[in-house]
Amino acid sequence: MTEPFSGQEAVELYGNRFLTEDAPAAEFPDAGMPALDAMRLVDEELALEGDPNRNLATFVTTWMEPEAQRLIAANLYRNFIDHAEYPISAEIEQRCIRMLADLYHAPGETTGARTQGSSEAIMLGALSLKWRWKQRREAESKPVDKPNLVFGGDVHVVWEKFCRYFDVEPRIVPLQKDKYVIGPEDVEPHVDENTIGVAAVLGTTFTGHADDIVGINQLLLEIKGKRGLDVPMHVDAASGGFVWPFLYPDSAWDFRLEQVRSINVSGHKFGLVYPGIGWLVFRQKEDLADDLVFYENYLGKTDATFTLNFSTGSAMVLAQYYNFVRLGRNGYAYIMKAMESNARALAEQLKGDGYFELIGDEEEQLPLVAFKLAEERGYDEFDVSWQLSAERGWMLPAYTMPPDAEDVKVMRALVKETLSRAQVDRLSADIRQACATLDEKGGAHEVERHKMKMTPGY
Ligand SMILES: Cc1ncc(COP(=O)(O)O)c(C=O)c1O
Numbered sequence: 285m286t287e288p289f290s291g292q293e294a295v296e297l298y299g300n301r302f303l304t305e306d307a308p309a310a311e312f313p314d315a316g317m318p319a320l321d322a323m324r325l326v327d328e329e330l331a332l333e334g335d336p337n338r339n340l341a342t343f344v345t346t347w348m349e350p351e352a353q354r355l356i357a358a359n360l361y362r363n364f365i366d367h368a369e370y371p372i373s374a375e376i377e378q379r380c381i382r383m384l385a386d387l388y389h390a391p392g393e394t395t396g397a398r399t400q401g402s403s404e405a406i407m408l409g410a411l412s413l414k415w416r417w418k419q420r421r422e423a424e425s426k427p428v429d430k431p432n433l434v435f436g437g438d439v440h441v442v443w444e445k446f447c448r449y450f451d452v453e454p455r456i457v458p459l460q461k462d463k464y465v466i467g468p469e470d471v472e473p474h475v476d477e478n479t480i481g482v483a484a485v486l487g488t489t490f491t492g493h494a495d496d497i498v499g500i501n502q503l504l505l506e507i508k509g510k511r512g513l514d515v516p517m518h519v520d521a522a523s524g525g526f527v528w529p530f531l532y533p534d535s536a537w538d539f540r541l542e543q544v545r546s547i548n549v550s551g552h553k554f555g556l557v558y559p560g561i562g563w564l565v566f567r568q569k570e571d572l573a574d575d576l577v578f579y580e581n582y583l584g585k586t587d588a589t590f591t592l593n594f595s596t597g598s599a600m601v602l603a604q605y606y607n608f609v610r611l612g613r614n615g616y617a618y619i620m621k622a623m624e625s626n627a628r629a630l631a632e633q634l635k636g637d638g639y640f641e642l643i644g645d646e647e648e649q650l651p652l653v654a655f656k657l658a659e660e661r662g663y664d665e666f667d668v669s670w671q672l673s674a675e676r677g678w679m680l681p682a683y684t685m686p687p688d689a690e691d692v693k694v695m696r697a698l699v700k701e702t703l704s705r706a707q708v709d710r711l712s713a714d715i716r717q718a719c720a721t722l723d724e725k726g727g728a729h730e731v732e733r734h735k736m737k738m739t740p741g742y
Contacts, residue, residue, distance in 0.1 A: 340697040341681040343523050343553040347702045352606050362598035373598040376605045383608055384565050387529050388538040388547055395572055396565040397590050398601050402522035403442040404592050405548035405564035409518050410446045413481035415573030434474045435483035436466035437686040459689040467496035468503035481516045486537050487524030491643050492650035501541040516545040523650050525549030530617040532648050545571045551604045561600035619701055623651035626708050627699035633712035639719045653697045663727035665693040666736050670728045671718040
Protein backbone atom coordinates (compact mmCIF):
# COMPACT_ATOMS: atom_id res chain seq x y z
CA MET A 285 0.00 0.00 0.00
CA THR A 286 1.33 3.50 -0.81
CA GLU A 287 1.95 6.11 1.87
CA PRO A 288 -1.10 8.30 2.55
CA PHE A 289 -0.94 11.94 1.39
CA SER A 290 2.14 11.49 -0.74
CA GLY A 291 2.93 11.93 -4.39
CA GLN A 292 1.40 13.96 -7.19
CA GLU A 293 -0.92 11.09 -8.00
CA ALA A 294 -2.64 11.32 -4.62
CA VAL A 295 -2.98 15.08 -4.99
CA GLU A 296 -4.54 14.66 -8.41
CA LEU A 297 -6.85 11.98 -7.15
CA TYR A 298 -8.01 13.64 -3.98
CA GLY A 299 -7.32 17.32 -4.77
CA ASN A 300 -7.32 20.05 -2.14
CA ARG A 301 -3.55 20.22 -1.77
CA PHE A 302 -3.95 23.77 -0.52
CA LEU A 303 -5.45 22.42 2.69
CA THR A 304 -1.98 21.44 3.88
CA GLU A 305 -0.09 24.33 2.29
CA ASP A 306 -0.20 28.05 2.83
CA ALA A 307 -2.44 29.87 0.39
CA PRO A 308 -0.39 31.79 -2.22
CA ALA A 309 -0.08 35.25 -0.75
CA ALA A 310 3.16 37.06 -1.52
CA GLU A 311 4.57 36.00 -4.84
CA PHE A 312 2.81 35.59 -8.17
CA PRO A 313 2.34 31.78 -8.35
CA ASP A 314 4.47 29.94 -10.94
CA ALA A 315 1.96 27.18 -11.46
CA GLY A 316 -1.80 27.25 -11.26
CA MET A 317 -4.22 24.71 -9.85
CA PRO A 318 -7.44 23.07 -11.05
CA ALA A 319 -10.47 25.32 -11.14
CA LEU A 320 -12.21 23.30 -8.43
CA ASP A 321 -9.22 23.69 -6.11
CA ALA A 322 -8.97 27.41 -6.77
CA MET A 323 -12.65 27.85 -6.05
CA ARG A 324 -12.42 25.88 -2.84
CA LEU A 325 -9.28 27.70 -1.76
CA VAL A 326 -11.05 31.05 -2.02
CA ASP A 327 -14.17 29.64 -0.35
CA GLU A 328 -12.12 28.29 2.55
CA GLU A 329 -10.35 31.62 2.94
CA LEU A 330 -13.67 33.45 3.18
CA ALA A 331 -15.32 30.98 5.54
CA LEU A 332 -14.12 32.82 8.63
CA GLU A 333 -15.33 36.25 7.61
CA GLY A 334 -18.19 37.88 9.51
CA ASP A 335 -21.73 36.59 9.21
CA PRO A 336 -23.91 39.29 7.59
CA ASN A 337 -26.96 38.06 9.50
CA ARG A 338 -25.31 39.00 12.76
CA ASN A 339 -23.83 42.23 11.51
CA LEU A 340 -25.85 45.17 12.79
CA ALA A 341 -23.14 47.64 11.87
CA THR A 342 -23.32 47.90 8.11
CA PHE A 343 -25.85 49.90 6.13
CA VAL A 344 -25.04 47.92 3.02
CA THR A 345 -27.39 45.34 1.48
CA THR A 346 -26.51 41.73 2.21
CA TRP A 347 -29.52 39.96 0.75
CA MET A 348 -31.43 40.14 -2.53
CA GLU A 349 -34.16 37.98 -3.99
CA PRO A 350 -33.11 34.89 -5.99
CA GLU A 351 -34.52 36.46 -9.17
CA ALA A 352 -32.30 39.50 -8.68
CA GLN A 353 -29.32 37.26 -7.97
CA ARG A 354 -30.00 35.42 -11.22
CA LEU A 355 -30.11 38.67 -13.13
CA ILE A 356 -26.86 39.84 -11.57
CA ALA A 357 -25.08 36.56 -12.26
CA ALA A 358 -26.24 36.56 -15.89
CA ASN A 359 -24.97 40.08 -16.53
CA LEU A 360 -21.64 40.25 -14.81
CA TYR A 361 -19.72 40.55 -18.07
CA ARG A 362 -21.44 43.76 -19.23
CA ASN A 363 -19.10 46.76 -19.15
CA PHE A 364 -21.31 49.66 -18.23
CA ILE A 365 -19.19 52.32 -19.93
CA ASP A 366 -19.38 50.57 -23.30
CA HIS A 367 -22.52 52.32 -24.47
CA ALA A 368 -21.87 51.32 -28.10
CA GLU A 369 -22.10 47.63 -27.22
CA TYR A 370 -24.64 47.93 -24.42
CA PRO A 371 -26.94 50.86 -25.22
CA ILE A 372 -29.88 49.32 -23.37
CA SER A 373 -27.90 49.18 -20.12
CA ALA A 374 -27.17 52.89 -20.59
CA GLU A 375 -30.87 53.55 -21.18
CA ILE A 376 -31.72 51.62 -18.02
CA GLU A 377 -29.32 53.85 -16.07
CA GLN A 378 -31.19 56.88 -17.45
CA ARG A 379 -34.52 55.35 -16.46
CA CYS A 380 -33.24 54.93 -12.89
CA ILE A 381 -32.05 58.56 -12.82
CA ARG A 382 -35.41 59.78 -14.09
CA MET A 383 -37.23 57.69 -11.48
CA LEU A 384 -35.05 59.06 -8.69
CA ALA A 385 -35.52 62.62 -9.96
CA ASP A 386 -39.28 61.98 -9.83
CA LEU A 387 -39.04 60.53 -6.32
CA TYR A 388 -37.05 63.61 -5.23
CA HIS A 389 -39.50 66.09 -6.83
CA ALA A 390 -37.16 67.52 -9.48
CA PRO A 391 -39.00 70.40 -11.13
CA GLY A 392 -38.34 69.24 -14.71
CA GLU A 393 -35.93 67.40 -16.94
CA THR A 394 -32.62 66.80 -15.24
CA THR A 395 -29.44 64.76 -15.31
CA GLY A 396 -27.32 62.57 -13.07
CA ALA A 397 -25.02 59.58 -13.00
CA ARG A 398 -24.64 56.08 -11.67
CA THR A 399 -21.60 55.78 -9.47
CA GLN A 400 -19.76 53.18 -7.47
CA GLY A 401 -21.47 54.39 -4.30
CA SER A 402 -22.24 57.59 -2.48
CA SER A 403 -18.55 58.42 -2.08
CA GLU A 404 -18.04 58.77 -5.83
CA ALA A 405 -21.39 60.56 -6.16
CA ILE A 406 -20.35 63.03 -3.47
CA MET A 407 -16.97 63.68 -5.09
CA LEU A 408 -18.71 64.42 -8.40
CA GLY A 409 -21.51 66.50 -6.85
CA ALA A 410 -19.04 68.54 -4.80
CA LEU A 411 -16.77 68.99 -7.83
CA SER A 412 -19.73 70.41 -9.67
CA LEU A 413 -20.36 72.81 -6.76
CA LYS A 414 -16.73 73.91 -6.99
CA TRP A 415 -16.82 74.40 -10.75
CA ARG A 416 -20.10 76.28 -10.73
CA TRP A 417 -18.73 78.61 -7.99
CA LYS A 418 -15.57 79.15 -10.03
CA GLN A 419 -17.61 80.05 -13.12
CA ARG A 420 -19.68 82.57 -11.11
CA ARG A 421 -16.57 84.13 -9.62
CA GLU A 422 -14.72 84.33 -12.93
CA ALA A 423 -17.72 85.97 -14.56
CA GLU A 424 -17.40 88.70 -11.90
CA SER A 425 -13.55 88.81 -12.26
CA LYS A 426 -13.15 87.74 -8.64
CA PRO A 427 -10.41 85.48 -7.21
CA VAL A 428 -10.99 81.74 -7.19
CA ASP A 429 -8.15 80.59 -4.97
CA LYS A 430 -9.96 80.12 -1.63
CA PRO A 431 -13.04 77.92 -2.05
CA ASN A 432 -14.67 76.59 1.11
CA LEU A 433 -17.39 74.07 1.83
CA VAL A 434 -19.60 74.16 4.94
CA PHE A 435 -20.81 70.99 6.66
CA GLY A 436 -21.33 69.53 10.12
CA GLY A 437 -19.19 67.16 12.13
CA ASP A 438 -21.97 64.62 11.56
CA VAL A 439 -20.95 63.95 7.94
CA HIS A 440 -19.29 60.83 6.61
CA VAL A 441 -15.51 60.99 6.19
CA VAL A 442 -15.90 61.28 2.41
CA TRP A 443 -16.66 65.01 2.75
CA GLU A 444 -13.31 65.70 4.39
CA LYS A 445 -11.69 63.48 1.79
CA PHE A 446 -13.22 65.58 -0.98
CA CYS A 447 -11.88 68.77 0.60
CA ARG A 448 -8.37 67.38 0.89
CA TYR A 449 -8.25 65.72 -2.52
CA PHE A 450 -9.68 68.72 -4.36
CA ASP A 451 -8.16 71.57 -2.37
CA VAL A 452 -11.22 73.07 -0.75
CA GLU A 453 -11.21 74.49 2.79
CA PRO A 454 -13.53 72.40 5.00
CA ARG A 455 -15.60 74.55 7.36
CA ILE A 456 -16.78 71.95 9.80
CA VAL A 457 -19.44 72.84 12.36
CA PRO A 458 -18.59 70.94 15.53
CA LEU A 459 -21.27 68.83 17.19
CA GLN A 460 -22.28 69.35 20.79
CA LYS A 461 -23.27 67.04 23.59
CA ASP A 462 -26.93 66.16 22.91
CA LYS A 463 -26.91 67.90 19.48
CA TYR A 464 -25.74 65.53 16.79
CA VAL A 465 -27.04 67.31 13.68
CA ILE A 466 -26.69 70.85 12.41
CA GLY A 467 -29.11 73.64 11.57
CA PRO A 468 -29.12 77.17 10.09
CA GLU A 469 -27.73 78.82 13.21
CA ASP A 470 -24.63 76.57 12.91
CA VAL A 471 -24.16 77.19 9.20
CA GLU A 472 -24.74 80.95 9.13
CA PRO A 473 -21.40 82.16 10.57
CA HIS A 474 -19.40 80.09 8.06
CA VAL A 475 -20.98 81.17 4.77
CA ASP A 476 -19.22 83.81 2.69
CA GLU A 477 -18.56 84.65 -0.97
CA ASN A 478 -16.05 81.78 -1.23
CA THR A 479 -18.52 79.14 -0.08
CA ILE A 480 -19.04 76.68 -2.92
CA GLY A 481 -21.96 75.09 -1.09
CA VAL A 482 -23.39 73.62 2.09
CA ALA A 483 -23.58 69.85 2.53
CA ALA A 484 -26.44 68.56 4.67
CA VAL A 485 -27.03 64.94 5.69
CA LEU A 486 -30.27 62.99 5.51
CA GLY A 487 -29.74 60.05 7.85
CA THR A 488 -26.35 60.46 9.54
CA THR A 489 -23.94 57.59 9.90
CA PHE A 490 -23.81 58.21 13.65
CA THR A 491 -27.42 58.36 14.86
CA GLY A 492 -29.53 58.15 11.68
CA HIS A 493 -31.07 61.62 12.03
CA ALA A 494 -31.29 64.46 9.49
CA ASP A 495 -29.75 67.91 9.55
CA ASP A 496 -32.29 70.72 9.61
CA ILE A 497 -32.43 70.89 5.81
CA VAL A 498 -35.58 73.03 5.74
CA GLY A 499 -33.95 75.54 8.11
CA ILE A 500 -30.68 75.61 6.14
CA ASN A 501 -32.62 76.12 2.91
CA GLN A 502 -34.44 79.07 4.51
CA LEU A 503 -31.14 80.56 5.65
CA LEU A 504 -29.62 80.23 2.17
CA LEU A 505 -32.68 81.92 0.66
CA GLU A 506 -32.25 84.80 3.10
CA ILE A 507 -28.55 85.08 2.25
CA LYS A 508 -29.48 85.14 -1.44
CA GLY A 509 -32.06 87.87 -0.85
CA LYS A 510 -29.98 90.04 1.46
CA ARG A 511 -26.38 89.50 0.35
CA GLY A 512 -26.87 88.40 -3.25
CA LEU A 513 -24.92 85.17 -2.65
CA ASP A 514 -26.50 82.13 -4.29
CA VAL A 515 -25.10 79.31 -2.14
CA PRO A 516 -26.31 75.87 -3.26
CA MET A 517 -26.97 72.92 -0.97
CA HIS A 518 -26.06 69.31 -1.69
CA VAL A 519 -27.98 66.71 0.31
CA ASP A 520 -26.03 63.61 1.26
CA ALA A 521 -28.93 61.18 1.28
CA ALA A 522 -26.64 58.12 1.14
CA SER A 523 -28.95 56.25 3.51
CA GLY A 524 -31.93 58.56 3.88
CA GLY A 525 -32.67 58.89 0.16
CA PHE A 526 -34.51 55.57 0.11
CA VAL A 527 -36.03 55.95 3.58
CA TRP A 528 -37.51 59.43 3.87
CA PRO A 529 -39.62 59.26 0.66
CA PHE A 530 -41.36 56.18 2.05
CA LEU A 531 -41.45 56.70 5.83
CA TYR A 532 -41.80 60.50 5.85
CA PRO A 533 -43.21 61.45 2.43
CA ASP A 534 -44.48 64.82 3.67
CA SER A 535 -41.13 65.88 5.05
CA ALA A 536 -39.41 68.22 2.57
CA TRP A 537 -35.66 67.70 2.23
CA ASP A 538 -35.26 67.28 -1.53
CA PHE A 539 -35.82 69.40 -4.67
CA ARG A 540 -39.00 70.75 -3.10
CA LEU A 541 -36.53 73.10 -1.40
CA GLU A 542 -35.13 75.71 -3.76
CA GLN A 543 -31.48 75.69 -2.70
CA VAL A 544 -31.14 71.90 -2.91
CA ARG A 545 -29.25 71.50 -6.19
CA SER A 546 -27.92 67.96 -6.01
CA ILE A 547 -28.54 64.76 -4.09
CA ASN A 548 -26.58 61.55 -3.69
CA VAL A 549 -27.97 58.22 -2.58
CA SER A 550 -26.45 54.76 -2.17
CA GLY A 551 -28.34 52.13 -4.14
CA HIS A 552 -26.47 49.56 -2.09
CA LYS A 553 -27.86 50.78 1.23
CA PHE A 554 -31.62 51.25 1.53
CA GLY A 555 -31.91 51.01 -2.26
CA LEU A 556 -31.62 47.30 -1.39
CA VAL A 557 -28.99 46.37 -4.02
CA TYR A 558 -25.68 44.60 -3.39
CA PRO A 559 -22.54 46.79 -3.42
CA GLY A 560 -21.51 48.91 -5.34
CA ILE A 561 -24.04 51.22 -6.78
CA GLY A 562 -24.71 54.87 -5.99
CA TRP A 563 -26.55 57.72 -7.66
CA LEU A 564 -26.10 61.41 -8.17
CA VAL A 565 -29.09 63.47 -9.26
CA PHE A 566 -29.07 67.18 -10.11
CA ARG A 567 -32.01 69.50 -9.66
CA GLN A 568 -31.69 70.60 -13.30
CA LYS A 569 -29.21 70.15 -16.10
CA GLU A 570 -27.55 73.53 -15.46
CA ASP A 571 -26.45 72.38 -12.01
CA LEU A 572 -23.91 70.07 -13.60
CA ALA A 573 -20.91 72.14 -14.66
CA ASP A 574 -20.26 71.57 -18.40
CA ASP A 575 -16.49 71.49 -17.88
CA LEU A 576 -16.82 68.25 -15.94
CA VAL A 577 -18.37 66.36 -18.83
CA PHE A 578 -15.89 64.70 -21.19
CA TYR A 579 -16.61 63.42 -24.65
CA GLU A 580 -14.82 60.38 -26.05
CA ASN A 581 -15.33 57.92 -28.86
CA TYR A 582 -12.91 55.12 -27.92
CA LEU A 583 -15.61 52.52 -27.91
CA GLY A 584 -17.19 53.25 -31.27
CA LYS A 585 -19.70 55.95 -30.34
CA THR A 586 -19.24 59.47 -29.01
CA ASP A 587 -20.26 59.50 -25.39
CA ALA A 588 -20.46 62.06 -22.64
CA THR A 589 -18.86 60.78 -19.48
CA PHE A 590 -19.12 62.26 -16.04
CA THR A 591 -17.55 59.76 -13.67
CA LEU A 592 -14.32 59.19 -11.78
CA ASN A 593 -14.08 55.61 -13.07
CA PHE A 594 -14.33 54.36 -16.63
CA SER A 595 -14.95 50.62 -17.02
CA THR A 596 -17.27 49.11 -14.47
CA GLY A 597 -20.02 46.50 -14.26
CA SER A 598 -23.64 47.01 -15.33
CA ALA A 599 -25.08 44.29 -13.12
CA MET A 600 -25.88 46.54 -10.16
CA VAL A 601 -27.55 49.14 -12.39
CA LEU A 602 -29.76 46.36 -13.73
CA ALA A 603 -30.37 45.12 -10.20
CA GLN A 604 -31.40 48.61 -9.11
CA TYR A 605 -33.84 48.84 -11.99
CA TYR A 606 -35.14 45.37 -11.05
CA ASN A 607 -35.88 46.65 -7.54
CA PHE A 608 -37.58 49.79 -8.81
CA VAL A 609 -39.97 47.88 -11.07
CA ARG A 610 -40.34 44.93 -8.73
CA LEU A 611 -41.13 46.99 -5.64
CA GLY A 612 -42.43 50.35 -6.80
CA ARG A 613 -43.27 52.97 -4.20
CA ASN A 614 -45.60 50.57 -2.39
CA GLY A 615 -42.98 47.85 -2.08
CA TYR A 616 -40.27 50.15 -0.81
CA ALA A 617 -42.73 51.68 1.66
CA TYR A 618 -43.73 48.20 2.86
CA ILE A 619 -40.11 47.16 3.46
CA MET A 620 -39.10 50.44 5.10
CA LYS A 621 -42.11 50.25 7.43
CA ALA A 622 -41.34 46.64 8.32
CA MET A 623 -37.75 47.59 9.21
CA GLU A 624 -38.94 50.59 11.17
CA SER A 625 -41.46 48.53 13.06
CA ASN A 626 -38.78 46.03 14.08
CA ALA A 627 -36.41 48.86 15.00
CA ARG A 628 -39.11 50.33 17.25
CA ALA A 629 -39.67 46.92 18.85
CA LEU A 630 -35.95 46.64 19.60
CA ALA A 631 -35.92 50.20 20.94
CA GLU A 632 -38.84 49.49 23.27
CA GLN A 633 -37.22 46.33 24.60
CA LEU A 634 -33.90 48.09 25.21
CA LYS A 635 -35.65 50.94 26.98
CA GLY A 636 -37.71 48.50 29.05
CA ASP A 637 -34.60 46.64 30.26
CA GLY A 638 -33.40 49.79 31.98
CA TYR A 639 -29.76 49.55 30.93
CA PHE A 640 -29.97 52.00 28.04
CA GLU A 641 -31.39 55.30 26.91
CA LEU A 642 -32.30 55.87 23.29
CA ILE A 643 -30.93 58.69 21.19
CA GLY A 644 -33.56 60.78 19.39
CA ASP A 645 -36.13 58.00 19.01
CA GLU A 646 -38.95 60.55 18.79
CA GLU A 647 -37.46 62.17 15.69
CA GLU A 648 -37.40 61.18 12.02
CA GLN A 649 -34.67 58.58 11.79
CA LEU A 650 -33.31 55.72 9.70
CA PRO A 651 -34.60 52.27 10.68
CA LEU A 652 -32.01 51.80 13.38
CA VAL A 653 -31.66 52.10 17.12
CA ALA A 654 -28.99 54.41 18.52
CA PHE A 655 -28.52 54.07 22.25
CA LYS A 656 -26.14 54.49 25.14
CA LEU A 657 -25.91 53.34 28.73
CA ALA A 658 -28.45 55.20 30.86
CA GLU A 659 -26.12 55.58 33.82
CA GLU A 660 -22.51 55.10 34.93
CA ARG A 661 -21.66 51.44 35.37
CA GLY A 662 -18.46 49.53 35.88
CA TYR A 663 -18.25 49.13 32.11
CA ASP A 664 -19.03 51.14 29.01
CA GLU A 665 -20.62 50.75 25.56
CA PHE A 666 -17.43 49.27 24.09
CA ASP A 667 -17.52 46.54 26.73
CA VAL A 668 -21.15 45.75 25.89
CA SER A 669 -20.28 45.49 22.20
CA TRP A 670 -17.31 43.24 22.96
CA GLN A 671 -19.24 41.01 25.37
CA LEU A 672 -22.16 40.63 22.96
CA SER A 673 -19.80 39.60 20.23
CA ALA A 674 -18.02 37.12 22.51
CA GLU A 675 -21.22 35.54 23.82
CA ARG A 676 -23.41 35.44 20.71
CA GLY A 677 -21.37 36.64 17.73
CA TRP A 678 -23.43 39.79 17.11
CA MET A 679 -21.52 42.68 15.58
CA LEU A 680 -23.11 45.73 17.13
CA PRO A 681 -20.73 48.69 16.98
CA ALA A 682 -19.86 51.13 19.75
CA TYR A 683 -18.10 54.37 18.87
CA THR A 684 -17.45 57.87 20.12
CA MET A 685 -19.24 60.79 18.51
CA PRO A 686 -17.26 63.30 16.42
CA PRO A 687 -15.87 66.52 18.00
CA ASP A 688 -17.04 68.36 20.14
CA ALA A 689 -19.23 65.50 21.35
CA GLU A 690 -16.38 63.00 21.53
CA ASP A 691 -17.10 62.17 25.17
CA VAL A 692 -20.39 60.59 24.13
CA LYS A 693 -20.26 56.85 23.42
CA VAL A 694 -22.98 55.38 21.27
CA MET A 695 -24.12 51.95 20.14
CA ARG A 696 -26.10 51.53 16.94
CA ALA A 697 -28.11 48.59 15.61
CA LEU A 698 -29.19 48.67 11.97
CA VAL A 699 -32.46 46.78 11.66
CA LYS A 700 -32.49 45.44 8.15
CA GLU A 701 -34.95 43.54 6.02
CA THR A 702 -33.44 40.25 7.08
CA LEU A 703 -33.73 40.84 10.84
CA SER A 704 -37.06 39.29 11.77
CA ARG A 705 -39.06 40.11 14.89
CA ALA A 706 -38.01 36.78 16.41
CA GLN A 707 -34.36 37.72 15.86
CA VAL A 708 -34.99 41.16 17.36
CA ASP A 709 -36.31 39.42 20.48
CA ARG A 710 -33.24 37.20 20.60
CA LEU A 711 -30.93 40.14 20.07
CA SER A 712 -32.43 42.15 22.88
CA ALA A 713 -32.30 39.11 25.19
CA ASP A 714 -28.64 38.66 24.23
CA ILE A 715 -27.86 42.33 24.95
CA ARG A 716 -29.56 41.97 28.33
CA GLN A 717 -27.51 38.85 29.03
CA ALA A 718 -24.25 40.54 27.99
CA CYS A 719 -25.00 43.39 30.40
CA ALA A 720 -25.80 40.90 33.16
CA THR A 721 -22.42 39.22 32.58
CA LEU A 722 -20.68 42.60 32.71
CA ASP A 723 -22.55 43.47 35.91
CA GLU A 724 -20.91 40.44 37.47
CA LYS A 725 -17.44 40.47 35.99
CA GLY A 726 -16.88 44.16 35.16
CA GLY A 727 -15.61 45.56 31.86
CA ALA A 728 -13.26 43.98 29.35
CA HIS A 729 -9.62 43.42 30.23
CA GLU A 730 -7.07 46.04 29.11
CA VAL A 731 -5.69 43.54 26.58
CA GLU A 732 -9.15 43.06 25.10
CA ARG A 733 -9.80 46.79 24.91
CA HIS A 734 -6.72 47.21 22.72
CA LYS A 735 -8.34 44.88 20.21
CA MET A 736 -11.64 46.72 20.00
CA LYS A 737 -12.58 48.52 16.83
CA MET A 738 -14.03 51.91 17.57
CA THR A 739 -15.50 53.38 14.40
CA PRO A 740 -19.17 53.52 13.35
CA GLY A 741 -18.80 51.49 10.21
CA TYR A 742 -16.91 48.33 11.07
C1 LIG B 1 -24.13 59.75 5.23
C2 LIG B 1 -23.18 58.94 4.38
N1 LIG B 1 -22.56 59.53 3.34
C3 LIG B 1 -21.72 58.85 2.53
C4 LIG B 1 -21.43 57.52 2.77
C5 LIG B 1 -20.52 56.78 1.83
O1 LIG B 1 -21.32 55.96 1.07
P1 LIG B 1 -20.76 54.75 0.14
O2 LIG B 1 -20.36 53.68 1.08
O3 LIG B 1 -21.95 54.40 -0.69
O4 LIG B 1 -19.62 55.27 -0.67
C6 LIG B 1 -22.04 56.86 3.85
C7 LIG B 1 -21.72 55.45 4.15
O5 LIG B 1 -22.07 54.91 5.17
C8 LIG B 1 -22.94 57.60 4.68
O6 LIG B 1 -23.55 57.01 5.73
